[in-house]
Amino acid sequence: MTEEFKPQSTSAPGTPVQAALDPAEKPATFEALPSEEIVIPVLDGEKPPANAPETQYILEMRNISKSFPGVQALDQVNLNIRPGTVHALLGENGAGKSTLMKVLFGIYKKDGGEILLNGKPVEFASAKEALDNGVSMVHQELNQVRTTRIVDNLWLGRFPTKGPFVDEDKMYRDTKVAFEGLGIPLDPRAKVSSLSVSESQMVEIAKAVSHDAKIIVMDEPTSSLTEKEVDHLFQIINHLREQGTSVIYISHKMEEIKKIADDVTILRDGRYVATHKANEVSIDAIIGMMVGRPLENRFPPKTNHPGGPILEVENFTSADQRSFKDVSFNLRKGEILGVAGLVGSQRTELMESIFGARRIEGGKLTKNGSVIVNKDPQTAIENGFALVTEERRATGIFALSTILFNSIIANIADYQNRFGFLNDHKMGKDTAWSIENLDIKTPSQKTLVQSLSGGNQQKVILGRWLLTQPQILLLDEPTRGIDVGAKFEIYQLMLNLANEEKAVIMVSSEMPELLGITDRIMVMSNGRVAGIVNTAETTQEEILTLAAKYL
Amino acid sequence: MKKNLWFVVSILMVAAMLIAACQPTAATQAPAAGGSTAALPSIGFTIYKYDDNFMSFVRRAIENAAAGKADIIMNDSQNDQAKQNEQVDTMISRGVKALAINLVNPQGASAIIEKAKAAGLPLVFFNKEPNATDMASYDKVWYVGTTSAESGVMQGKIIVDSWKAHPEWDKNGDGVMQYVLLKGEPGHPDAEARTEFAVKTVEEAGIKTEQLELQTGMWDSAKGKELMDAWLAKHGEAIEYVIANNDAMALGAINSLQGNGYFGADNKFMPVVGVDAIPDALVQIKAGTMVGSVLNDAANQGLATFELALNVASGKEVLDGTSWTLDDVKAVRVPYVGITLDNISIAEESYK
Amino acid sequence: METSASRPKRGSNQVLEWILNNAIIFVLLVLIIIIIALEPSFISVINLRNILAQASTRLIFALGVGGIIIAKGTDLSLGRQVGLAAVISASLMQATDYAYRMYPNLPELPIFVPVLAVMLITIFISAINGFVVAKLKVDPFVATLGMQVIVYGLTSIYFDRPPYGAQPIGGLAKNFASFAQGYIKIGAIANLPLLILYATIITVVIWALWNKTRFGKNMYAVGGNIEAATVSGVNVFKSLMLTYMLAGLLYGLGGALEAARVGSATNNTGNGYELDAIAACIVGGLSFNGGIGTVPGIIFGTLIFQVIAYGLSFIGVNPYLQYIVKGLIIIIAVAIDSRKYHKK
Incomplete structure (x- = not known):
């Protein structure tokens, strides 16, 4: 099936995205380069390049160490940030990025090392103190009071007062000024709950700027943004850079790093690996440093062979007027069908409607030639469907429960004996199957799911659905927020399923994985199907054009 | 660390309050004056609810009447029949000679009569009247109250x-x-x-x-x-x-x-x-x-209840030495008194 | 084409939507219409005055617990704190010529002394609630449930003791009674009960505190997202403490007014008031998820229950039925609310 990949390399070479997508571009280099050799030519943090004085850095984190009982989370880690640059902090989940940032913000107390801000040693006791010193963070899960207005969020903790009262006019004016400076087209008096993720994020950035932040940490800022919103975010970041603000940028998306970052620092297993100028290192080299071994390919080779049709969706229309309408497509056995589209294109709603979790006004489902009705998720499961939801935390996992509980919960009827009691042995056996086959890294079945990494959590959920013996898997953003290694495993799992004649629908906002793993891509635009393309024959541009078709 | 300290402080406070609360109080046990408690008959009382204003006067009347004559155990049933039943068990096991019970609800009588019967104890209900069948089910049960x-x-x-x-x-x-x-x-x-x-x-x-x-x-x-x-x-x-x-x-x-x-x-x-x-x-x-x-003559209800209970606890005739009379359901009826400006002193007297 | 086709449908949907979202108002209107149909004399200034006066203390309590609910808490000790305040203030304000005083030798006190005293007591009790919730991280439901029982015990101990035992504390001094029962003459038409005046002043002050001060905005923020408030440098502990203490202040003041309004107090005064107050808040649009709620909403919630209670008594409906109507309204209100919430 490698033939299917070939046309990709013909499309628009040179853009980082395409370069990354093409596994054949520099394969020789990688396989030849063991990780040790990659490290050698880097700019070591302790030996700054070009003999520049130390004060050339606005922030220096030197030899930071932090251990938790049984774990050395950080071991002599360095991070040096130049003023007015975007500095990407990279590493797999568990590499220590979050821990390092938590040390910076005083959430964790460091065991060793020192932090210099403008050459002066600092040790913040709280996020608030860091903020007061111009070090600010835009969280991955946006920390906002969604029930109040933008202005209330922006000035929270430091409301300007006039006499005993809060000075509403000043708040409004200052917010307006900050927004104009950043090109944010929002009404400061709007409720935060009415904002999109991207807009909320802009508010957070504006908040950091209004604190006179010299350093803004952005943790996975684009994980839920559309391409268009990412562009806007990058404009804002460029704007910040021009004004001399430094940005520490944490992301899993290599394409973005190439596009926006000046410097990259890579961590692995709590250790400092290297710092590079972003334009001097390739994506594959970065990935190689992150995983500590050369990674030939970000996607497993495509081995599946789509067969005859399994599912026919005809004229699906949501009961909600604002959602999708008239959606028709088919799905073949052993096929991986991608669903692309911008945020708001109603992909999630479509998946949930097929699964019977949302009401439809009209439409027909035909599975293996006979018409079926998924009136609720229970029926859908009986009909051989499985849905892995987008919001893992909100609708997928039971964080405070064990892996065993999380594994068997969708299939509970199967474990009941005739008295209605659950068969412990069978549940344990199936959970063990799940842990083994999906390679879930856990000490035991009794481990609480909240203590697993994002990738392992996702695997637990996948395992749960595989135990229901589905023929059709609906995966909504299955790789969001999980690291490169775990992504690869999930892709492999999808291919294995396809090889077993199961059909997979994958909703994704990440263009590379859509292009890298699917057989066909259905592009949705504003609740309608804008087109279905063969992955082997399409380009990123075509998909983006289709995605904007009904806007 | 700081949080732990707060927990310790809180727990110490609670402990201190518990110790303070465990000091015996007059309300739970009122030994008769003089200290020769062992010689006095022990009688167990329950009040359906201490903070009922009328019952608080009945209780006071009982306590006043008991001074020097009996060792009384007084219980607050807190308007809970189940609690009252448990209190009766406790009192029986503490060896009272008679029970005087102000029922939480009148239907609760039969259970308490059974307990008294099993222990062979005489029983005086007061203020809340059991039905006639229950009253007839045991020869050593009496009632003190009024006619509604x-x-x-x-x-x-x-x-x-x-x-x-x-x-x-x-x-x-x-x-x-x-x-x-x-x-x-x-x-x-x-x-x-x-x-x-x-x-x-x-x-x-x-x-x-x-x-x-x-x-x-x-x-x-x-x-x-x-x-x-x-x-x-x-x-x-x-x-x-x-x-x-x-x-x-x-x-x-x-x-x-x-x-x-x-x-x-x-x-x-x-x-x-x-x-x-x-x-x-x-x-x-x-x-x-x-x-x-x-x-509703609290003083006389309390007095009558105590006198009957004391008599039966001491093994005497139930009305021995009193001016009360029993009606056909073994009940003493304490009369109500209509109060207007003309006879208000009667009521005032009862609060002194 | 697409939009024009869907527009009329959307329009009729919107009307339905609006009706559903405001169903509580319609329920209220229907009830009022039924009451008026059965008893046309319901429409009168006196009835309006009575309803508002009776709603006054309840509004004060609802505003107290309302702040706590906005800060994502709850307060089950409200009623018992009101009872404690009522009993203590009444015991300090019995007329000097009343024969059955709890403190026979107490001189006549100026009104502000007992009112201030009980306010300090309930502020202290609520501060403990706040401390247990904010510092010891005990769930507010549990913390205040415990406090409810404790305060009832305290009140009963205070109430049931010599010289007169568990007697309703009555015979209140004239000036104390008129503190709540008095009124201002407005022309010849109507008298404005002082209670309504107090409630109005308190409502305005609370509105300003919630909407115009740092304290209020922090309260909303803590309730809306405690993490966000923390990282933004809000002193969450202080915020919660102030919220609970403000509630305590209102309970104390309202408890004294309650004693003066009714003319007596027992250890059961205030029993169950927390449920009425919380119900009023919920019907008024506050959410147990925190961060949401307005003063006008609480006023509306309080009034709707008062209109029902008064109106149904007025037409002589079986009081048990009032409980059923009240319960239904609570459920309908919350159902509508969660419907709105799930739409987003």
Whole structure:
């Protein structure tokens, strides 16, 4: 099936995205380069390049160490940030990025090392103190009071007062000024709950700027943004850079790093690996440093062979007027069908409607030639469907429960004996199957799911659905927020399923994985199907054009 | 670290309070004066609920009567029949010689009779009357209380006397008494009996009545006031008499009337009667804002209960040395007393 | 084409939507219409005055617990704190010529002494609630449930003791009674009860505190997202403490007014008031998820229950039925609310 990949390399070479997508571009280099050799030519943090004085850095984190009982989370880690640059902090989940940032913000107390801000040693006791010193963070899960207005969020903790009262006019004016400076087209008096993720994020950035932040940490800022919103975010970041603000940028998306970052620092297993100028290192080299071994390919080779049709969706229309309408497509056995589209294109709603979790006004489902009705998720499961939801935390996992509980919960009827009691042995056996086959890294079945990494959590959920013996898997953003290694495993799992004649629908906002793993891509635009393309024959541009078709 | 400290401080505070709370108090056990407790017969009492105002006087009367004569164990059943049953078990195991029980609900009698029977203990119920079948099921059970209907009859008599003495209270001159009635909790034997017999007594005396409103104020002052507010807004001067099943609601009604210009400078008057003769009501009767009330004689109920219990605990005849009489269901009936300005000293006396 | 086709449908949907979202108002209107149909004299200034006066203390309590609910808490000790305040203030304000005073030798006190005293007591009790919730991280439901029982015990101990035992504390001094029962004459038409005046002043002050001060905005923020408030440098502990203490202040003041309004107090005064107050808040649009709620909403919630209670008594409906109506309204209100919430 490698033939299917070939046309990709013909499309628009040179853009980082395409370069990354093409596994054949520099394969020789990688396989030849063991990780040790990659490290050698880097700019070591302790030996700054070009003999520049130390004060050339606005922030220096030197030899930071932090251990938790049984774990050395950080071991002599360095991070040096130049003023007015975007500095990407990279590493797999568990590499220590979050821990390092938590040390910076005083959430964790460091065991060793020192932090210099403008050459002066600092040790913040709280996020608030860091903020007061111009070090600010835009969280991955946006920390906002969604029930109040933008202005209330922006000035929270430091409301300007006039006499005993809060000075509403000043708040409004200052917010307006900050927004104009950043090109944010929002009404400061709007409720935060009415904002999109991207807009909320802009508010957070504006908040950091209004604190006179010299350093803004952005943790996975684009994980839920559309391409268009990412562009806007990058404009804002460029704007910040021009004004001399430094940005520490944490992301899993290599394409973005190439596009926006000046410097990259890579961590692995709590250790400092290297710092590079972003334009001097390739994506594959970065990935190689992150995983500590050369990674030939970000996607497993495509081995599946789509067969005859399994599912026919005809004229699906949501009961909600604002959602999708008239959606028709088919799905073949052993096929991986991608669903692309911008945020708001109603992909999630479509998946949930097929699964019977949302009401439809009209439409027909035909599975293996006979018409079926998924009136609720229970029926859908009986009909051989499985849905892995987008919001893992909100609708997928039971964080405070064990892996065993999380594994068997969708299939509970199967474990009941005739008295209605659950068969412990069978549940344990199936959970063990799940842990083994999906390679879930856990000490035991009794481990609480909240203590697993994002990738392992996702695997637990996948395992749960595989135990229901589905023929059709609906995966909504299955790789969001999980690291490169775990992504690869999930892709492999999808291919294995396809090889077993199961059909997979994958909703994704990440263009590379859509292009890298699917057989066909259905592009949705504003609740309608804008087109279905063969992955082997399409380009990123075509998909983006289709995605904007009904806007 | 700091948080742990706070926990320790909190736990220490709680511990200190527990130690303080475990000091024996007079309410839970009242050994007789003199210290020769061992020689005195031990009698177990339960009060259905300590903070019931009437029962608090009965309790005081019992405690006063017991001084020097018996070793009494007093329990607060906190309006919970299950709790009361447990208290009875505890008292039996502590070896009391007799039980005196103020039931939480009258249907709870049979269970307690069974317990007493099993232990061979004599049993005196008071204030809440078990049904006749239960009373007949054990030879060593007696009752001290009143006749519910009597309080209604007494209240009716006060209404009759006052209405006849004040023809001007028939404001519209139609010869009919238009009244409103504040009822206690529906289904409560006292509420039902008082409502029925007060009006019946008035009609039997030849006075025509018309009921303008009848609602439950659930024995509560605030509810009595709010109902009266609404009725005054609705009927105004058409109301000629306010009858309340207890004094708390009557006082609430008086409060409302005062707010609507009654009993003030312009001489607007409204007759109000209640039941219980609580201290606050006596003050109102003296001030002329309340016509009368009915005294449920706490002192004598308490005294009778104790005397009966002491007799049976000491193995004497139940009425030995007392002036009480038993009726056909082995009950001592302590009479109610109608209280108006003329005999208010009787009620005042009972609070001294 | 697409939009024009869907527009009329959307329009009729919107009307339905609006009706559903405001169903509580319609329920209220229907009830009022039924009451008026059965008893036309319901429409009168006196009834309006009575309803507002009776709603006054309840509004004060609802505003107290409302702040706590906005800060994502709850307060089950409200009623018992009101009872404690009522009993203590009444015991300190019995008329000097009343024969059954709890303190026979107490001189006549100026009104502000007992009112201030009980306010300090309930502020202290609520501060403990706040401390247990904010510092010891005990769930507010549990913390205040415990406090409810404790305060009832305290009140009963205070209430049930010599010289007169568990007697309703009555015979209140004239000036104390008129503190709550008095009114201002407005022309010849109507008298404005002082209670309504107090409630109005308190409502305005609370509105300003919630909407115009740092304290209020922090309270909303803590309730809306405690993490966000923390990282923004809000002193969450202080915020919660102030919220609970403000509630305590209102309970104390309201408890004293309650005693003066009713003319007596017992250890059962205030029993169950927390449920009425919380129900009023919920019907008024507050959410147990925190961060949401307005003063006008709480006023509306309080009034709707008062209109029902008063109106149904006025037409002589079985009081048990009032409980059923009240319960239904709570459920309908919350159902509508969660419907709105799930739409987003």
